[in-house]
Amino acid sequence: MSRYTLWMHPNVGASVRPATIPRFAVGREPLDVDALTRSVADTAPGELGAVVAFLGMVRASNAGRRVLFLEYEAYEALALRALERIDVEARERWTGVRLAIHHRTGRLNLGETSIVIVAATAHRAEAYQACRYAIERVKQIVPIWKHEYFEGGDVWIEGATAEPDDDTARAEAMNRACV
Amino acid sequence: MRVNVRLFARLRDIVGSAEIPFDATPGATLVDVWHALVREYPALAPYTTAISAARNADYAPLTTALAEGDEVAFLPPVSGG
Numbered sequence: 001m002s003r004y005t006l007w008m009h010p011n012v013g014a015s016v017r018p019a020t021i022p023r024f025a026v027g028r029e030p031l032d033v034d035a036l037t038r039s040v041a042d043t044a045p046g047e048l049g050a051v052v053a054f055l056g057m058v059r060a061s062n063a064g065r066r067v068l069f070l071e072y073e074a075y076e077a078l079a080l081r082a083l084e085r086i087d088v089e090a091r092e093r094w095t096g097v098r099l100a101i102h103h104r105t106g107r108l109n110l111g112e113t114s115i116v117i118v119a120a121t122a123h124r125a126e127a128y129q130a131c132r133y134a135i136e137r138v139k140q141i142v143p144i145w146k147h148e149y150f151e152g153g154d155v156w157i158e159g160a161t162a163e164p165d166d167d168t169a170r171a172e173a174m175n176r177a178c179v
Numbered sequence: 180m181r182v183n184v185r186l187f188a189r190l191r192d193i194v195g196s197a198e199i200p201f202d203a204t205p206g207a208t209l210v211d212v213w214h215a216l217v218r219e220y221p222a223l224a225p226y227t228t229a230i231s232a233a234r235n236a237d238y239a240p241l242t243t244a245l246a247e248g249d250e251v252a253f254l255p256p257v258s259g260g
Contacts, residue, residue, distance in 0.1 A: 056260050072259070073187060073188055073191075074259070075185070075187055075233070075236070075252055075254065077236035078233050078236045078237065078238070078252065079259075081236065081237065082238075103259060103260075114259075114260065115259070115260055135260060138259050138260050139257070139258075139259060139260045140257070141257070142257060142259045143187065143231075143233075143252075143254050143257055143259075144257060144258070144259030144260075145187060145188035145189075145255065145257060145258050145259070146258045146259070147188070156188045156189040156192070156255070156258075157258035158188075158189070158229070158255055158256040158257075158258055159256050159257055159258040160256055160257060161229050161230070161231055161256045161257075162231040162238070162254060162256070162257045163231065164238050165238075
């Protein structure tokens with residue numbers, strides 16, 4: 001088959017609606033906020049009144065260092081389970097919340113998006129809260145690591161010891177979400 | 180009994196490998212494997228109070244007993260987002 005023929009195949013046309021993407025994912029592909037938003041919002045048209053999206057981006061300075069780029073590493077199978085756990089926790093607190101979280105891995109340059117979290121609910125207060133809760137929990141329990149390359153060296157960033165069953169950490173995330 | 184140990188981030192750098200097959204004594208727990216690793220790679224020692232562990236891609240307490248063929252993972256403090 002010639003390249004031209006392939007290009008004209010109707011299934012390759014730009015007007016084709018993209019397939020539904022998974023709500024939770026960890027991988028090297030650039031993140032797509034619009035697709036992720038649709039993945040939650042389209043599931044219940046008419047029921048949802050508010051969608052809040054959080055994007056984490058690579059910042060040029062950290063702890064006084066001039067950051068050049070980051071490399072993210074993940075234990076993907078466990079990271080996916082941890083994201084799904086956050087979804088369960090959020091739904092326990094905010095009934096009916098629809099959450100989606102994609103985290104990127106590999107090299108990310110300044111200004112690139114490392115994580116997208118989308119939270120959709122009937123009303124805005126809950127969407128903001130659930131979104132904030134999700135990012136706080138990502139930082140506590142999802143096995144992903146930043147390797148920071150800065151002017152003069154590199155360092156693995158180490159934040160929280162991941163303890164998913166630690167109720168104190170979970171309560172702390174909830175407090176930050178519901179200030 | 181043979182288990183497969185996966186290491187991430189700085190732990191991987193210290194050991195110089197992301198994945199190592201490991202001969203554990205029958206009945207060994209996650210913490211037994213960790214201590215054996217620390218004996219082999221003393222630079223891991225400071226992480227003893229900071230790691231999390233997983234068995235077959237699920238978080239597990241360090242006291243969890245292992246079985247032949249398990250995938251074991253040791254995780255330094257996380258920093259996603």
